[in-house]
Amino acid sequence: xxxxxxxxxxxxxxxxxxxxxxxxxxxxxxxxxxxxxxxxxxxxxxxxxxxxxxxxxxxxxxxxxxxxxxxxxxxxxxxxxxxxxxxxxxxxxxxxxxxxxxxxxxxxxxxxxxxxxxxxxxxxxxxxxxxxxxxxxxxxxxxxxxxxxxxxxxxxxxxxxxxxxxxxxxxxxxxxxxxxxxxxxxxxxxxxxxxxxxxxxxxxxxxxxxxxxxxxxxxxxxxxxxxxxxxxxxxxxxxxxxxxxxxxxxxxxxxxxxxxxxxxxxxxxxxxxxxxxxxxxxxxxxxxxxxxxxxxxxxxxxxxxxxxxxxxxxxxxxxxxxxxxxxxxxxxxxxxxxxxxxxxxxxxxxxxxxxxxxxxxxxxxxxxxxxxxxxxxxxxxxxxxxxxxxxxxxxxxxxxxxxxxxxxxxxxxxxxxxxxxxxxxxxxxxxxxxxxxxxxxxxxxxxxxxxxxxxxxxxxxxxxxxxxxxxxxxxxx
Amino acid sequence: xxxxxxxxxxxxxxxxxxxxxxxxxxxxxxxxxxxxxxxxxxxxxxxxxxxxxxxxxxxxxxxxxxxxxxxxxxxxxxxxxxxxxxxxxxxxxxxxxxxxxxxxxxxxxxxxxxxxxxxxxxxxxxxxxxxxxxxxxxxxxxxxxxxxxxxxxxxxxxxxxxxxxxxxxxxxxxxxxxxxxxxxxxxxxxxxxxxxxxxxxxxxxxxxxxxxxxxxxxxxxxxxxxxxxxxxxxxxxxxxxxxxxxxxxxxxxxxxxxxxxxxxxxxxxxxxxxxxxxxxxxxxxxxxxxxxxxxxxxxxxxxxxxxxxxxxxxxxxxxxxxxxxxxxxxxxxxxxxxxxxxxxxxxxxxxxxxxxxxxx
Numbered sequence: 001x002x003x004x005x006x007x008x009x010x011x012x013x014x015x016x017x018x019x020x021x022x023x024x025x026x027x028x029x030x031x032x033x034x035x036x037x038x039x040x041x042x043x044x045x046x047x048x049x050x051x052x053x054x055x056x057x058x059x060x061x062x063x064x065x066x067x068x069x070x071x072x073x074x075x076x077x078x079x080x081x082x083x084x085x086x087x088x089x090x091x092x093x094x095x096x097x098x099x100x101x102x103x104x105x106x107x108x109x110x111x112x113x114x115x116x117x118x119x120x121x122x123x124x125x126x127x128x129x130x131x132x133x134x135x136x137x138x139x140x141x142x143x144x145x146x147x148x149x150x151x152x153x154x155x156x157x158x159x160x161x162x163x164x165x166x167x168x169x170x171x172x173x174x175x176x177x178x179x180x181x182x183x184x185x186x187x188x189x190x191x192x193x194x195x196x197x198x199x200x201x202x203x204x205x206x207x208x209x210x211x212x213x214x215x216x217x218x219x220x221x222x223x224x225x226x227x228x229x230x231x232x233x234x235x236x237x238x239x240x241x242x243x244x245x246x247x248x249x250x251x252x253x254x255x256x257x258x259x260x261x262x263x264x265x266x267x268x269x270x271x272x273x274x275x276x277x278x279x280x281x282x283x284x285x286x287x288x289x290x291x292x293x294x295x296x297x298x299x300x301x302x303x304x305x306x307x308x309x310x311x312x313x314x315x316x317x318x319x320x321x322x323x324x325x326x327x328x329x330x331x332x333x334x335x336x337x338x339x340x341x342x343x344x345x346x347x348x349x350x351x352x353x354x355x356x357x358x359x360x361x362x363x364x365x366x367x368x369x370x371x372x373x374x375x376x377x378x379x380x381x382x383x384x385x386x387x388x389x390x391x392x393x394x395x396x397x398x399x400x401x402x403x404x405x406x407x408x409x410x411x412x413x414x415x416x417x418x419x420x421x422x423x424x425x426x427x428x429x430x431x432x433x434x435x436x437x438x439x440x441x442x443x444x445x446x447x448x449x450x451x452x453x454x455x456x457x458x459x460x461x462x463x464x465x466x467x468x469x470x471x472x473x474x475x476x477x
Numbered sequence: 478x479x480x481x482x483x484x485x486x487x488x489x490x491x492x493x494x495x496x497x498x499x500x501x502x503x504x505x506x507x508x509x510x511x512x513x514x515x516x517x518x519x520x521x522x523x524x525x526x527x528x529x530x531x532x533x534x535x536x537x538x539x540x541x542x543x544x545x546x547x548x549x550x551x552x553x554x555x556x557x558x559x560x561x562x563x564x565x566x567x568x569x570x571x572x573x574x575x576x577x578x579x580x581x582x583x584x585x586x587x588x589x590x591x592x593x594x595x596x597x598x599x600x601x602x603x604x605x606x607x608x609x610x611x612x613x614x615x616x617x618x619x620x621x622x623x624x625x626x627x628x629x630x631x632x633x634x635x636x637x638x639x640x641x642x643x644x645x646x647x648x649x650x651x652x653x654x655x656x657x658x659x660x661x662x663x664x665x666x667x668x669x670x671x672x673x674x675x676x677x678x679x680x681x682x683x684x685x686x687x688x689x690x691x692x693x694x695x696x697x698x699x700x701x702x703x704x705x706x707x708x709x710x711x712x713x714x715x716x717x718x719x720x721x722x723x724x725x726x727x728x729x730x731x732x733x734x735x736x737x738x739x740x741x742x743x744x745x746x747x748x749x750x751x752x753x754x755x756x757x758x759x760x761x762x763x764x765x766x767x768x769x770x771x772x773x774x775x776x777x778x779x780x781x782x783x784x785x786x787x788x789x790x791x792x793x794x795x796x797x798x799x800x801x802x803x804x805x806x807x808x809x810x811x812x813x814x815x816x817x818x819x820x821x822x823x824x825x826x827x828x829x830x831x832x833x834x835x836x837x
Contacts, residue, residue: 114671115750115772137677159620170618172627173595188813194772196592196748197631198795198808199836200818201581204594204627208620225677248529254552254648292679296700303697351616354530383617384530423618431621438621439611446610446825447623453820465622 001048001089001429004463004475006096010076014053017074021056021098024066029104031055040081040099044146045089045430047400052079052093057101061179061187061217064100068215069185071098075476077459078183080211082123082154085146087347088428090158090210094463100215102153108132109218117176117193118223122153122216126160129221138223141168144424145336156216159208161424166382167258167291168224170424172207179218180206183455193220205450210426211461213454227291230258232328233301235308236282236315240264243284244357246311247381250288251354255303260382261287261332264361267339267376267389268331274338277331280315286381287332335378336389342374343391346403350414351385351423363413364388371406373399385423386414412437427465435467444470481519483601483609483640489515490638491607496833499634501538501576504569505562507799508633508806510835517575520640523547525615531646532598532615537575537639544574548646556647557596558584558732565738565799575639581631584732585682585693588674588769594630596644602629602637605826615643628821634832636825650695654705655682655724658690658714663765664755666690669712670770671751676711678704682728683770686736690714691727737766740777743801745786747774749794757789775799807837 010017014032021030031037032054041049053076058064071078077097084091093099105121106128112118113136120129126147129140143162144150150160156178161170168174177191191203206213237243247260263271263285272279279285290300301318308316319325331338339345352360361377368375379386388410392403411421411431415438421431435444444466451458451474458475468475480486490497496512517538525534528551535544541559548554559582563569578600583592590596599613612625629637658669663685670683673692682693692712694704709716719727730736737744742763749757754771761782766775778786783804786796795808810818822829 112750112752113675114752116675159624161618161620165618169591169595170620172624173591186813188817189811190814192794194748194750194794196581198748198797199631199810199814200636200821201594201627201631202814202817204630205624207627208624225675227679228677251531252529252551252648254650256648292700293703295703296697299697299699351618353527353532353616355527380618385616385618418614419616420614420619420621422621423616424620426620427622435622438614442608443611444622446604446608446612446625449824450623450625450628450821453817453824 002468003050003094003429004468006094007075007476010074010096011053013074017076018054020070021054021067024070025056025058025063029057029059029063031057040093043084043086043089043091045087045092045428048089048092048429050093050095052097052099053095055099055101057104059104061181064181064215064217065185065187067100068181068183072183072185072457072459075459077462079461080153080157080215082151082157083125083149085150086154086158086426086428088422088426088430090426090428090464092429102151102215102217105217112193113138115193116223117220119193119218119220120152122156122219123151126150126152126155133223137226139226140221140223141174142171152219152221153216156207156219157209157211158424158426161385163259163261163380166260166380167256172204174222175203175207176220176222178203178206178216180214180216182214183457183460191220210428210465212451212465213460228293229297230289230291231297231301231319232287232289232325233304233319234279234315234317234328235286235288235313236280237284237311237313238282240284240361241358242311243286244354246286246308248354249307250304251382253303253307255300257288257290257382259287259289260380262377262379262381263332263335264377266374267335267378270342270376271331271335271338274341275331275334277327277334279331282314287328332378339376339389339391344394345389345391346407348386348388348390348407348410349422349425350411350419351383352414352417352419354381354384356417356419360413360417364410367406367409371402373403373406384419408434429464432465433467435465448474478513479516479519483520483603486520486638486640487603487607487609490603490605493830496830499638499832501573501579502570504572505566505576505580505582507797508835508837510832512830512833515638517573517638524641528553532643533646534615534641534643535574536641537573539574541572541574541577552649553646554649555596555644556586556590557582557592558586560584560732560734562733565734565744574642578630578639578642579633585684585728585768588683589679589681590647594627597626597630597642598645599643600626600629600639601641602639604637605828605831610637613643617645633835635822635836636831638831650697652698652701653693653695653721653724654701655719655727656692656705656708656712657717657719658692658712659688660715661690663758667751667755667767667771669714673708673712674770676708678707682731684731684766684768686731686766691731693724693728731766731768734766734775737764737775737777740764742777742779744799745776745778745796746799747776747790747794747796748772749774749790753793760789761786805837809837
């Protein structure tokens, strides 16, 4: 993985930059001790590490503004960081950069149930947003698997999804407004609790811009009344094609489950060995969850049962109570951990049209044999967002490179069948060099114009998203 | 000019010698621009439709009616409930799907499913220099690169000319019903809408006009019946229930602004907080149609009330002038936002030829 050569001038001015940072922030908000910087060397993409020049942990929008203005004056790249759970290296620093962590900005600023929004500081964790409104019967819908740890700031940067976005959409569909600090220190409000902009939808392009346009310090989020109840069913099939056809038929019938999760045989076996959820040993397994009152759940499940049985499943299991519901979800929720027990793994995130599912799974199986690496597939079937988990041995020389090459081939396949490189994790550094597979030079140029406008010197998270060769003329380094 | 392909359109834009007035069907255009008319109607037809994946890819000049007919053939629809504003704006012509996206159109169901921007998965467009750009795609989850689709939705042709758009579509539910609540004043009637939207009963419409509040639920028959019963018990007032086509007709009226569109005066579209909705209207003494639980107000005012209205919504929303002459159509942006908008326009349309001045 190439990263730009650090600006040696910046590194030479380290003492002065730190002194200036200490001049504008409280003493405990500036970190430069090597042992304390270790935690900022990487995010959840742990294969790549680099200690930053320093890390700062501001507590207010004003402090963020002062830090950015100072770094711009000094020509120091800034890497924004939420909770550091990015699987794409979105928060990975370079040696000449300052990490700007928003973790200390985690307050709830306002809850308004009548207008159905909450305003929070962006360092607040995803799950604790729902936690703040739960007592009143509300929740925040996007639910990435890292929701216990991940910050709203990172969710906005990556436009995060989750298991339930088939019904509720992803972050951009639930984000009403932000306070954004630009690299020159300008504080701008985009959107607001009323939801619709009068002019251009700048909020829409900030969401998913991977921390390259500004630092989000506060956000207005839509909150929804919690449904009365939810229940999953498990359906096993002896072929991926049939499982895919079943998903398609359910969607076509007009039923909108909140989640349709898919696991293939390698993944089922791994999770069974690990979590013993009692899954059938079959080729493909679907977990379908519906919501509503008892009567509404029964009505939907009856329809799903009718459709699924027409496809001759090897198993159809409805959860009779809360305990059985938990067991159905147990295996799915343990899937990543189970694969991790077997070996190191790399988690991919491409999306495909649902109709291409059988073809893509067949090709992944063939490639698995060609590369000599095992792969398990677990994914959000309703929206085609795949998470192939490629197993490799990090201690075996050459295995990581082989795994990355295999991963790149899978992502190219996703694009080839009409899908995309990343459905919810983001590009970061991980998929940066594959952008040309999906986009033409013109497509990327138009995206980079937006960065030119928000951050003309390209100092915010500059080595991400666009291939280094493509962004070279714009970046300072 | 009426190009018949994306390549021709790109050539036309690249070779333009002066401002261009980009036009789909001209049925929902707001604001004023002058220039040679560039019609998109020659770029027509469905590229791809996969009912089982809820996805549709269509050329931008395709008539909205044709898109709706294709979807209806599979018992599907555009979820965001596109308004027909021809009656309101006094226009004729054929609405195109590109115009729907360029205006970021949305109807009553916005409270449940969002606007055009939320259903739009991808787009192709020609920028002001004639460069063809694609963004997004045709899958529901896609965070690859920046989301220019959101930027294009609602940009009214000022950043680029849409040539193709793709959507997440929705199955038409088997049943719908509307609770019609009478006997409540505006404040109480709007409070009832907020209560409905704050309930777990998945309300897909919450509007008020002519002294009646309307609350809609859609879905499977048993579920609709259950939710109607639950909502009736909670909302108070004198409730009657309209079902099926009778319910649908009520929402077409709200969607197309029928209740206030022929009243004398100027019509404003106000986006605000639901809790501010009753007070804003009381303060200005205009006749109103409230949608989105009060978050959207279509308000009839005498000419010259723009400044009073701007003061009334300051800090809690914004107002756009839909009909009437004189004064700005779109509200001014804050200076730091205006600087970003100007920067983007200079990049996407360096010659400033696309719908010049349309959005102020």
